[in-house]
Amino acid sequence: MLVAKHNLRAVYSALLISALFVQASATQAAATHAPVALERAGEILDSEAGPARDASIADGAPNWQENTLTGDWNGARQRLSNxxxxxxxxxxxxxxxxNSGGFKLGGGTMGHVDLIVLLDGEKLLGWQGGSAFLQLISNSGSRVNLNYVGSxxxxxxxxxxxxxxxxxxxWLxxxxxxxxxxxxxGLYPIDSEFYVTDSSGVFxxxxxxxxxxxGDFGTLAGPSIYPTSAWxxxxxxxxxxxxxxxxxxTRGVPSDRAATAGPxxxxxxxxxxxVIGEVGLSPAELGVKVGQTGSTSKDGDGFKPISKLAFGAWRFTPQFPELIAVDTAGDPLITTHWGAYVLGEQTLYRAPESNRNLTGFVRYGFxxxxxxxxxxxxxxGIAWQGLFAGREDDxxxxxxxxxxxDPQGRELLAMExxxxLSATAESVVEVSYQAQLAHGVIVQPVIQRIFNPALSLPDSTVAGARLQLAF
Structure with missing residues (x-):
């Protein structure tokens, strides 16, 4: 796991170039699939690219032959799972x-490795209802936004x-x-379960x-999210x-250590x-049908439409100083750092007798x-699985x-x-296509258009590709 940084960069670059070449040569034969996740029916390639994933142990063992490069290790994986x-x-x-706007033109390669260990307490120790999860990460390469875009x-x-x-x-x-x-x-990042929509994981x-x-840190602290988690x-x-x-x-991550803190x-x-809380419901389980979504989990053909509506709220203790506002004595005004959100996602259409489906999501938070x-x-946004016939996993x-x-934030940015500033908001549009080249190999070309980066920079166009391998 702990490979030297220059070696990792070389490995990632070589793999990415190879995969792009394979993708180009395979285009006439079939489309391809990308990085997001092979969390089809409980398999483990995360739709958030590893860093922020729901790590719950699936009831059944994953299909290693179909979802990894190395398969079942001659039965060793199944024996370990048992x-x-x-x-x-x-x-x-x-x-x-x-390719345009931002700080300057240019780009680079970034790498991320996940080593994940899932333990079933009942099988391993006779601990009924117990489980454990360990995730080690390693990052390498450039920082494209920090050095080139400035979003x-x-x-x-x-x-x-x-x-x-x-x-x-x-965690246990x-x-x-x-x-x-x-x-x-244990060590618990909130973005593994809270404020999550599955259909946005493709991006x-x-x-x-x-x-x-x-995810924006306050004047004192921020949440336990990738890449720094808290207890x-x-x-x-x-x-x-x-x-x-x-x-x-969870414990708050100090704002003054966010850029330099350890893992x-x-x-x-x-x-x-x-403190964060969330309540959600499934309209599909309540009998609500939108479009031709086929069966619910209560039916028997194996297809379960995405259907979720959730509300959440969070706050930090103690109170925080405001960004720039002060009282008559020149001391910072104190306020409560809090927020709330609502999100929804729904399978809108399913092609008959297939896994091809269209899902939409919407999220708002303040x-x-x-x-x-x-x-x-x-x-x-929308995510369309199986846009092309014969490519149901794409x-x-x-x-x-x-x-x-907010007004204080704009004043602070302008002072810095x-x-x-030239705008009050930053907006982004992303278009992406995940393509599965082989078992455990996903390639994803992507393009983003960023309007008003940092409220002051020229509009930016970012393009590239992601390679994800499951071993």
Whole structure:
């Protein structure tokens, strides 16, 4: 896992060039598939490219032959799974180039490695309802947004302020009430379960994972999200397939350490605490049908439409100083750092007797507007799996997101730049196509148009490709 940085860069570049060549030569025969995830029926290639994934242990063993390059290791993987141990090794390599606007023209390759260990407590130790999860990550390569684009929201969900290797997730979980409730504790990133829409996972722009306003750090601290996680605990209840509720508390990641912190933050090293709750329901499970979506999970053909409507809210303790506002004595005004959100996604159409389907999503979130720069954001998009007949695993996606900066945030940015801003919001449109070249090999060409980067830079056009390998 811990490969020297220059070696990793060379490996990623070679793999990416090779995959692009293979893709070009295979275009006449068939389309291809991309990085997002092979989380079809519980398999493990994450739709958020590794960093932010729901790591719940699937009921059945993954289909390693169809979803990895190395298969079942002559039966060794199945034997490990029977004993309660599952291993996953994922490699993601992105090449992105800023072709216009932003800071300057140019691009680079970025790499990300995930080593994942899932433990079934009952199989391994006789611990009924118990499980454990460990995820080690390693980043390498350039930082395209930091060096070339200058977007407030970023351009790539594997880009990190600094390259680092270490533990990202490490938690124990206890299920109870006949698996209708669970308690999880340890190193826990909230973007593995909260504020998540599955259909936005096809996109590589960071705001389609953890939304921009919730991921924007306040004046004191920010959330436990990729690439720096913090210790915390999460309670989830699923009393019925039609709805769920979650509540989590984690240590805050200090704002002044966000760009230099190690892979995780301890309770002593943190800054305050974050509490977040979410309640969601499934309209499909309640009998609501939109378009020709085929069966629900209650039917028997194996297709389960995406159907989710959720509401969430979060806040930090203690209170935060406002960005620039001061009282008559010149001391910063104090406010509560909080936010709320609503999201929905739904399978809108399903081709008869196939997995080809069209899913849409929409998300809106807002903050207190005084302690962090972004006061609200909105995202909307569609993901069309199996756009072309005979390519049911390929996914085409188009989505847009907009982040609005609050008045104090705009004044702060203008002060730092020393010049007036040209806009009040930054917007991004992304078009992407995931193509599966072979078992465990996904390639994804992508293009983004970024309007008003940092509210002051020329509009940017970013293009490139992602390679994802599952071993």
């Amino acid at each position: 004993a309660g141990v599952e291993l996953e090794l994922l490699l993601t390599a992105d090449y992105l180039r800023n 407030l929201m970023g351009v790539d969900n594997i880009e990190a302020p600094i390259n680092r290797s270490g533990i990202f997730q490490a 979980q206890q299920s109870f009430l006949d698996d209708k409730a669970s308690l999880r504790a 590589i722009h960071p705001s389609f994972g953890m939304s921009a306003e919730a 915390g605990a999460r309670l989830r209840i699923d009393p019925d397939p039609a709805w769920y509720a979650m509540l989590a508390v 995780n933050i301890s309770w002593q090293q943190g800054s305050g605490s974050m 903050t207190d507007g005084k302690s962090n720069i972004i006061d609200y954001s909105v995202s909307v 996914v085409f996606g188009i989505a847009a997101t907009r982040a609005h900066v 730049l020393g010049t007036p």
